Amino acid sequence: xxxxxxxxxxxxxxxxxxxxxxxxxxxxxxxxxxxxxxxxxxxxxxxxxxxxxxxxxxxxxxxxxxxxxxxxxxxxxxxxxxxxxxxxxxxxxxxxxxxxxxxxxxxxxxxxxxxxxxxxxxxxxxxxxxxxxxxxxxxxxxxxxxxxxxxxxxxxxxxxxxxxxxxxxxxxxxxxxxxxxxxxxxxxxxxxxxxxxxxxxxxxxxxxxxxxxxxxxxxxxxxxxxxxxxxxxxxxxxxxxxxxxxxxxxxxxxxxxxxxxxxxxxxxxxxxxxxxxxxxxxxx
Numbered sequence: 653x654x655x656x657x658x659x660x661x662x663x664x665x666x667x668x669x670x671x672x673x674x675x676x677x678x679x680x681x682x683x684x685x686x687x688x689x690x691x692x693x694x695x696x697x698x699x700x701x702x703x704x705x706x707x708x709x710x711x712x713x714x715x716x717x718x719x720x721x722x723x724x725x726x727x728x729x730x731x732x733x734x735x736x737x738x739x740x741x742x743x744x745x746x747x748x749x750x751x752x753x754x755x756x757x758x759x760x761x762x763x764x765x766x767x768x769x770x771x772x773x774x775x776x777x778x779x780x781x782x783x784x785x786x787x788x789x790x791x792x793x794x795x796x797x798x799x800x801x802x803x804x805x806x807x808x809x810x811x812x813x814x815x816x817x818x819x820x821x822x823x824x825x826x827x828x829x830x831x832x833x834x835x836x837x838x839x840x841x842x843x844x845x846x847x848x849x850x851x852x853x854x855x856x857x858x859x860x861x862x863x864x865x866x867x868x869x870x871x872x873x874x875x876x877x878x879x880x881x882x883x884x885x886x887x888x889x890x891x892x893x894x895x896x897x898x899x900x901x902x903x904x905x906x907x908x909x910x911x912x913x914x915x916x917x918x919x920x921x922x923x924x925x926x927x928x929x930x931x932x933x934x935x936x
Contacts, residue, residue, distance in 0.1 A: 658730055660694040661723045663687055664702060668720060669934070672710045678814045743772040744917035746924060749785035749794040750777060753867045753887040762927055773920055781865070783840045786911065795914035796921045798928060800842045800884065801907045809909030812929045815884040817846060817903035823893040825877035832858035832899060833879030835870050842906065843882040850901040884908065886932055908932060 667676040673684045673691075695702050700715035712720060750759065755777065763775065782799035784790065801807045803814065821835075832851070836844045851858050862873045870881055871891050880895050882903050888894060910928065914921035 654697055656694070656697060656726070657690070658727065660690045662727055663690050664694055665720065665723050665727065666933070667691065667703070667710055668712060668716070681811055742770045742920050742923060744920050745774040745776060746914070746917060746920050747776045747793065747795045748778070748924070749790075749797040749799070750779055751782055751785075751798065751800060751887075752779040752865065753883055753889075754798055755779040756867045757887050757889050758928070758931060762931055766924060766927055770920075770923070775924075781837065781840050782842055791913070795912070795917070796924060797911040797913070799909055799911060801909045802842065802846075803905050803907050807907065807909055809911040810925075811907045811909050813886060813908040813932045815886050815906050815908055817843065817882050817906050818885050818888065819880050819895045819897075819900045819903070820883050820888050820892040821874045821880035821895045822877065823895060825874075827880070827895065827897040827899050829899060830857065832856055833861040834858060835862045835864075835873045835879040835881045836860055837870070837881075838863055838865050843884075846903055846906075847882045850903065854901060856899055 663676070663682075667673060667687065670676045673687045676682075677684050677687055691702065698715075698719065700719065701713050702716035702719060703710040704713050705711075759777065763777075767773070767775070778785075778794070782801070785794065785797045785799050797809075799809065801809065801811075834847065836847070838844070862870075862878045864870050864873065867889070871889060873879070874881065874892060880900070883892075884906055885894075886908070910925055912918075912921050912925060
């Protein structure tokens with residue numbers, strides 16, 4: 653009897669969730685031909701066409717709609733079995749380093765669920781700039797690090813999402829054409845460096861009006877109309893809005909990477925990595 657490949661099934665669900673092969677490829681780090689091959693093999697096994705093309709998007713066929721429900725149930729059962737087995741065996745202390753904006757938007761729900769499933773794992777979380785988390789001075793301070801890496805920079809980390817950088821702020825305060833006000837993290841921040849680099853290439857006048865290393869401090873400043881700031885799209889908090897204006901340069905992409913340095917409790921790091929990976933890839 654034939655057996656479905658769970659990797660192919662998960663890829664099918666990812667293509668649907670992100671609207672096409674190209675976007676799914678960015679999220680999971682696979683080429684479009686590799687994704688296409690997996691989907692074709694799955695269609696051959698099932699004897700059904702799962703996708704049809706609508707413009708640049710891949711949309712589900714009627715058979716694809718039927719299989720989507722089955723695929724989600726299959727993956728959920730697989731994940732539940734693995735998590736149940738691991739829950740009884742995971743113990744230890746994990747030192748996680750994470751940028752403050754992701755600590756504010758990603759960690760609250762993730763940590764609650766992780767701690768419930770693995771109560772014998774102690775999490776020690778540090779929020780800081782990516783450059784600080786990955787510096788040689790702190791290489792022994794963390795077991796697992798989530799960090800931002802410019803796409804042109806080589807990295808030993810796992811690229812779990814190629815994200816878009818966007819301008820955010822409070823949309824009740826309009827962008828003023830005479831002087832663009834910025835609210836930024838301190839020197840060393842990837843967002844800050846990218847924004848200043850691009851603004852220097854324009855004729856638009858700008859100034860840094862407020863600096864704070866903490867996302868909550870930046871949010872408070874923006875809600876008072878002090879300016880706008882750049883963030884990765886997947887880290888934009890509910891309290892802010894994405895700001896679009898011809899006065900603001902496009903900021904390009906950023907790689908969100910996971911670095912696993914854990915040798916003491918590798919299964920703990922692997923499991924938390926899976927939690928982080930799933931949530932970041934699911935964000936739109």
